[in-house]
Amino acid sequence: MTISANMMRKNKILCKSLKTVESLGSVSVICSDKTGTLTQNKMTVIDCALGNERMSVKQAHDALVLNQAQNPSGTHNALDQLRSLAGLCNAAEFDAATRRLPIEQRTIYGDATDQAILRFSEQLGSVAELRRCWQTKYELAFNSKNKYMIRALGLVHPDGKSMSLPSDTAAVFEPADILLTIKG
Missing domain, CATH: 3.40.1110.10 (Calcium-transporting ATPase, cytoplasmic domain N)
Incomplete structure (x- = not known):
């Protein structure tokens, strides 16, 4: 951890706590500009x-x-x-x-x-x-405790439902063994 913190310091990245550095190993996507x-x-x-x-x-x-x-x-x-x-x-x-x-x-x-x-x-x-094709059936807003949001959707023509977790799904699901690619 100290090595990671020092490397980040050399690149002028300020971490306010060691907990931030600890969590970097589990990060899969960073949205930044x-x-x-x-x-x-x-x-x-x-x-x-x-x-x-x-x-x-x-x-x-x-x-x-x-x-x-x-x-x-x-x-x-x-x-x-x-x-x-x-x-x-x-x-x-x-x-x-x-x-x-x-x-x-x-x-x-x-x-x-x-x-x-x-x-x-x-x-x-x-x-x-x-x-217009989908109707929100249930919604749980993102919060810092859960680290995910849930939006359950139903088709306007009710022949299917979908549940999506666009945030930290690792908090809910184990990592997957299969991968959906652009080719299917």
Whole structure:
């Protein structure tokens, strides 16, 4: 731990407690922005990863369009599931008055992380259309004790339900032995 703390200090990273350093071994995703989050409260999704495949937002959009063209019957892949989770399991909302503006210029109400993830989902497809298809059945807000949020959703045409945990799922589930990739 001391070695990690010293390495971080050399890179001008300040840890307020050793508990922070201890938890770094269990971190799987860090959402950060070198300066914008602290100074402007803005974050942006640049890349996404599905399994062992990493792609830009543009590449993800193109792959999703290609998948929908090849599978018009509605077969969903991991990228479509990521887009759905990003749009549905999100507390941020677009300002309706700015809906005709380009995505980057729209006003979004919510914290910086939710704003970035909502904007990412919208770049892959209409979040409003997605949200019209699903109804929230139950919601437990994120809190620092649980370290996760729950949103149970039901299709508007009730032939299925889904439960999603977009935060620290390790607190609820054991690590998985299988991996969903972009190819399924």
